[in-house]
Structures are given as C-alpha cells and as structure tokens.
Amino acid sequence: MPLDSTIARVTDRIRARSEAPRRRYLDQVARAAEAGPARAHLSCSNQSHAYAASGEDKLSLAQGRAPNIGIVTAYNDMLSAHQPYEHYPDLIRAAARRAGATAQVAGGVPAMCDGVTQGQPGMELSLFSRDVIALAAGVALSHNCFDAALYLGVCDKIVPGLVMAAATFGHIPAVFLPAGPMTSGMPNDEKSKVRNRFAAGEATREELMAAEMAAYHGPGTCTFYGTANTNQMLMEFMGLHLPGASFVNPNTPLREALTTAGAERAAQITALGNDYRPVADILDERAFVNGIVGLMATGGSTNLVLHLPAMARAAGILLDLEDFAEISAVTPLMAKVYPNGLADVNHFHAAGGLAFLIGELLEAGLLHPDAKTVVGDGLALYAKEPKMIDGALSWADGPATTLNDRILRPHEAPFQPEGGLKQLSGNLGRGVIKVSAVAPERHVIEAPARIFHDQEEVKAAFKAGEFTSDTVVVVRFQGPRANGMPELHSLTPTLSVLQDRGLKVALVTDGRMSGASGKVPAAIHVSPEAAEGGPIARLRDGDRVRLDANAGTLEVLAEDFDSRPAVQADLSANTHGIGRELFEVFRQNAGPSTSGAATVV
Structure with a gap:
C-alpha cells in the first residue's frame, strides 16, 4: 500500500x-x-x-x-x-x-x-x-x-x-x-465508579482504599x-x-x-x-x-x-x-x-x-x-x-484478524474515523483535547467560566455545592513556569460527578491531565500559559467560553477581552516544600508546552 x-x-x-x-x-x-x-x-x-x-x-x-x-x-x-x-x-x-x-x-x-x-x-x-x-x-x-x-x-x-x-x-x-x-485486577471502570461515589460522599474511605488496592495489586x-x-x-x-x-x-x-x-x-x-x-x-x-x-x-x-x-x-x-x-x-x-x-x-x-x-x-x-x-x-x-x-x-x-472487535478493530471498520486527539486554537491560545473517550454530544461545550488558581479550590467549591449550572471550569497558573505543570487528574472524579448530574461541564487549563482521564471534555496545555501573560490570564468569572472539539476552537465570547490586563497570581507557595526549592531553575527556563516544556534541549 x-x-x-x-x-x-x-x-x-x-x-x-x-x-x-x-x-x-x-x-x-x-x-x-x-x-x-x-x-x-x-x-x-x-x-x-x-x-x-x-x-x-x-x-x-x-x-x-x-x-x-x-x-x-x-x-x-x-x-x-x-x-x-x-x-x-x-x-x-x-x-x-x-x-x-x-x-x-x-x-x-x-x-x-x-x-x-x-x-x-x-x-x-x-x-x-x-x-x-x-x-x-x-x-x-x-x-x-x-x-x-x-x-x-x-x-x-x-x-x-x-x-x-x-x-x-x-x-x-x-x-x-x-x-x-x-x-488484571479490579476492572478499571469499577474502580472509577468507587472513586466517583467517594467524591460524591456516597462511599467510605475504607471502600475506596479496598478498590484501589484491588486495582493496583x-x-x-x-x-x-x-x-x-x-x-x-x-x-x-x-x-x-x-x-x-x-x-x-x-x-x-x-x-x-x-x-x-x-x-x-x-x-x-x-x-x-x-x-x-x-x-x-x-x-x-x-x-x-x-x-x-x-x-x-x-x-x-x-x-x-x-x-x-x-x-x-x-x-x-x-x-x-x-x-x-x-x-x-x-x-x-x-x-x-x-x-x-x-x-x-x-x-x-x-x-x-x-x-x-x-x-x-x-x-x-x-x-x-x-x-x-x-x-x-x-x-x-x-x-x-x-x-x-x-x-x-x-x-x-501476528493475528490477521482481531480476536475481540469490542477492543481492537481493523482500519476499515474502526471505532472512529479519526484519532483520539484534537488541536484547539482561538483567542485563548493553543491547546489540545483528548476526544476518544468523550461522548460526541459533549464535543462542544459553551458555558460561563468559573476561574480557579488551584485544583483544591475547585474541590472546595464542589463540596460547598456551588456548581449548579453548566460551567467551564478554568484552572490557570498551572503551566510549566508557574508550578511545573502538574497533572490535575484528581479533579476527574469531581468533574465526572457534575457531568453525571446532567450538567454541561468542561475543563480549560494551562496544566495537564493524566493519561487516565477521558470522559470530561478538557482543553489542556493551553499556551501561552497564564504565568507568561497568556490570554487565559485575562478570563473572568462569568465569561462565556466555547470549547468546540469538532471545529478545533477554544474561544471566549467577550467583546472587551483583548483590551483587558492579564491577572497576576501569587506563586510563592509553589517555590518551596517537598523539594520544590531545587527546581526553581527549571521553572524559570521551561519552554512553552507547544514545544514540549523542556529545559534541557
């Protein structure tokens, strides 16, 4: 061929x-x-x-x-x-x-x-x-x-x-x-259900621990x-x-x-x-x-x-x-x-x-x-x-045919005609979204933004019952120069619960998500990052944000957006504790996520 x-x-x-x-x-x-x-x-x-x-x-x-x-x-x-x-x-x-x-x-x-x-x-x-x-x-x-x-x-x-x-x-x-x-241990979907139940307050920590140990065994x-x-x-x-x-x-x-x-x-x-x-x-x-x-x-x-x-x-x-x-x-x-x-x-x-x-x-x-x-x-x-x-x-x-077409299919009869990742671009910058696990009806999300500078703030707002309508959760100052670009995978159960309650939910961040994340639409690696004055730093609570994985766009629908000043955050807490003192030179010299966020090449 x-x-x-x-x-x-x-x-x-x-x-x-x-x-x-x-x-x-x-x-x-x-x-x-x-x-x-x-x-x-x-x-x-x-x-x-x-x-x-x-x-x-x-x-x-x-x-x-x-x-x-x-x-x-x-x-x-x-x-x-x-x-x-x-x-x-x-x-x-x-x-x-x-x-x-x-x-x-x-x-x-x-x-x-x-x-x-x-x-x-x-x-x-x-x-x-x-x-x-x-x-x-x-x-x-x-x-x-x-x-x-x-x-x-x-x-x-x-x-x-x-x-x-x-x-x-x-x-x-x-x-x-x-x-x-x-x-193979406990099936991953069963483990995920227990995580979601725990996030919603419906499972005990003992139940969660038992599930995790059965999965990673x-x-x-x-x-x-x-x-x-x-x-x-x-x-x-x-x-x-x-x-x-x-x-x-x-x-x-x-x-x-x-x-x-x-x-x-x-x-x-x-x-x-x-x-x-x-x-x-x-x-x-x-x-x-x-x-x-x-x-x-x-x-x-x-x-x-x-x-x-x-x-x-x-x-x-x-x-x-x-x-x-x-x-x-x-x-x-x-x-x-x-x-x-x-x-x-x-x-x-x-x-x-x-x-x-x-x-x-x-x-x-x-x-x-x-x-x-x-x-x-x-x-x-x-x-x-x-x-x-x-x-x-x-x-x-190797086998000439799949031995289980619910798991693996030939190129002529795939699960989807396109691959699992999409590029996003627009007036919020450039990023990516993994769509292979996201239901088609969630490929386009348009909703008011709620701005956070820390993933723990998102969890606290969830526990306080503050998410009651469709929301684009923005977690910024999570890029490589801000705090080393941590994965925000611990947000997955929280956002999944909101989605399961019938809300339209998306995540927009200059940070990362885990390779295990999937069903909640997430615009990640947004660049330029907030710590570099990227457009994501100009977002405000209530701004209408549109994430369109089909069109490959990530935009805020606000007429005065370009004229706004970029918000600055106090990042001093990211500079010390658990060895973070040793990595200041990395934070200062990291490249943009679009080119790998590397410091050594």
Whole structure:
C-alpha cells in the first residue's frame, strides 16, 4: 500500500522544518562515531577505575575488543512497573557474556510515580523529572565506556527522559527493555465508579482504599491505557523495543527471554560488528511520525503531546501541534482500552495487540514501512509477535484478524474515523483535547467560566455545592513556569460527578491531565500559559467560553477581552516544600508546552 498522502506531506513538512537542527545534530553524531570505540581512548588509570569491580569481565573489558553495554536503569521497588527491573542486570550480564560482550550498570535515574503524587505538591516536580532523567542518564553515559546502551524504564516521564538522553548520545546503539503490565485486577471502570461515589460522599474511605488496592495489586504497569502503557506502544512503533515486547507480563518465561534477547541484540548492533545501528539513524522524522500515528490509532495519553516534541528536539527534529492534528485527522481510532473503553492492556494484548495494529496500519499506508529499527530495516517486523516454542524464543506472524472487535478493530471498520486527539486554537491560545473517550454530544461545550488558581479550590467549591449550572471550569497558573505543570487528574472524579448530574461541564487549563482521564471534555496545555501573560490570564468569572472539539476552537465570547490586563497570581507557595526549592531553575527556563516544556534541549 502506498504511503498515505497526508502522512507523506506531514513528514516532508517536518523534514523541511527540521533541516538545519537535524543537520547540526547528525554532524555531531558523526564526529562522535568517528572517534571509534570509546574505551580505546581512555587512559589505563581511567579504565582501571571503570573495571575495578567487574570480576570475571575484567579481562574482556581491558582488552577492549568485546562490546561493552551500558545499562541505564530506573529501578526502584516503589513503582510497581519498575520493581521487576531489580534482577535485570544479572540477566543482561549473563546474556552479554554468551554473546561475547560485557555489560555494566552505567547509572540509575530517578523514577517517580504520578499515581502517588496526584493532587499532592510532589506532582509539581513530575514533568521536570523527565529532564532530570535525561540529565542523569547523560551523567551515566559520560563515562564514555560503552558501545551500546540498554535503557530500563517504563512510566510516564521516564521513557521520554531516557529517549532524550539516548538521542543525545546518538552514536551509541540503544535498545529499550520494558517490564510489562501487571496482571488484571479490579476492572478499571469499577474502580472509577468507587472513586466517583467517594467524591460524591456516597462511599467510605475504607471502600475506596479496598478498590484501589484491588486495582493496583502487583508488579508491572497499571493496566489502564495511560502514559506508561502509551510509552510502551511508542517504543514499538518507533523501533526501539524488540517486536511484541511491550505488553508481556513480568516474571514470566517470555518476559525473561525478551530481556535476554534485547541484551543480545544490543551486542550485535555496535560499531564493533557488521550491523551498526546508532540510535540517531532510528530516531528520524519517520520514527516520530510513526509514533504519532500509533498515539492516534490507540487513543493514547495526552502527555505524549508534550513528550514527543521534547524527544524529537533532542534528535534535531521539530514537531508542532499541527502535525499531531493532521495525522489525527487521517488515522482511525482502532483500539478501545480504558479510559476509552472497558478493556485493559492485557485484554488489548490478547485481542491481537500491537502486532495486529501495526500490520493493519501498514496495510492502510499510514506508517512508514521503511523506518529503521533496532531489529532491522522495516516496520513489518513489528507485525510479528514473540512466542516461546520448546523453551526457545521465536517470532511468528501476528493475528490477521482481531480476536475481540469490542477492543481492537481493523482500519476499515474502526471505532472512529479519526484519532483520539484534537488541536484547539482561538483567542485563548493553543491547546489540545483528548476526544476518544468523550461522548460526541459533549464535543462542544459553551458555558460561563468559573476561574480557579488551584485544583483544591475547585474541590472546595464542589463540596460547598456551588456548581449548579453548566460551567467551564478554568484552572490557570498551572503551566510549566508557574508550578511545573502538574497533572490535575484528581479533579476527574469531581468533574465526572457534575457531568453525571446532567450538567454541561468542561475543563480549560494551562496544566495537564493524566493519561487516565477521558470522559470530561478538557482543553489542556493551553499556551501561552497564564504565568507568561497568556490570554487565559485575562478570563473572568462569568465569561462565556466555547470549547468546540469538532471545529478545533477554544474561544471566549467577550467583546472587551483583548483590551483587558492579564491577572497576576501569587506563586510563592509553589517555590518551596517537598523539594520544590531545587527546581526553581527549571521553572524559570521551561519552554512553552507547544514545544514540549523542556529545559534541557
């Protein structure tokens, strides 16, 4: 199937827009690659420090003829998704030795859980943790001892930060190793009902706690299709995982075999062998377009509209919201996974998963089939799925048909003809909305605005019974320069209750919503942000605001709007407590959300 004309045109536009920074980036990568295997240029003293604790690998490391793989790990045992990484280094070192290579843990990066910090001050560090992760991975790889790198990370900011670091060290081949989703627990829709009942005062805290513990119950990613699982999808669509690696449960023979195979593949694609695959060659405009197509086809997390531009910039590629919007317009929504449906990622995987989805999108001409990947040239390899046959790992063709059309559908009979995200623009600025889980009758909301500067103020107004008519809830001064752009996911139960009471409700914010949010229309990432004097800072209580996801507009209907002064807020409370003191330099230097809100690229 020839490449869809819109996909081709958007890719050409990205390529043209990025010509100068991409050329500079590739020149830098080429100079780094020309220097040859890094260890050859280290002094004996340098090397002795690097190998002192390497035991049986010392001789191989000192001789410098065997590939040395650097492991960058986000392991901690508080994140369920990252707890399985505890024993990965042992598996990787053993696999590397069998492949004639060595492996060392180059360093660790922080990994925070947004599920723990939702609605808490710590959430104000969340987005900036992505850039900290990129910096920390850069420190790990700065030892300059590695011929390839394995990146161990799963969740919300961790994978984007690791990709930014991998791109920065673009001359080093990179393979990303996932840990997989936890097995299915309490269904996500049942958990959500308990949350809503608690928000309405109809359930006890004991009932809420029991539901939450039943939903989040073991090692692996949360099973809804939020940012963590969207990250895993992206790594396959962008060719940085082994095919089919994303959604295999932890602590299973197949998971272990895929981890071992990932280490072996990293050893095979270094400059010391015959299949050198620097990550700079993989992370080109085709990879990012393929990733955006995957985001739209699956109804993935809105957080990736922030992360993909930041990831791309690290590789010298410039993405814009118009790219997301135009790709969304031609990409069918083919998956229904909570919060867009009732299924979780385990059900999605069982229904055919990414192998079926990628095969369908290739058939529709919506993916670049010639994109380079860590396993070969061409994305068709990702329409295969891993199997354990007689104790050995192999890949077979993925299913030709969906195994459950309530979860996964072919491109010719999708759930919706367009993808799950829309660009919004108007006299309030630019933003995005996730519509894949929003009922069609709620795609257009026009109502008086109620202005808040803190999400706790919204909850207090709700508890006081102040929401009795249709309302556009505006929560401003939530952008990256104001307070680090926290997710406002803790508002979801409150707004859902209002909507369930029959009110027309929408959220407008320069902050973020969680990848788990969905059924309440929300214009998010509004830019310019209020702290920068953006139009959202001129809104007043009672202004009539119109959010039209169909037309892609976000407007205030007030004749004197342009002449009003921007409101300023006291943001001093955001500068201290729970580590926020350490992040002032990030708040001062964050870019706009439209380009990823990054501070390091």
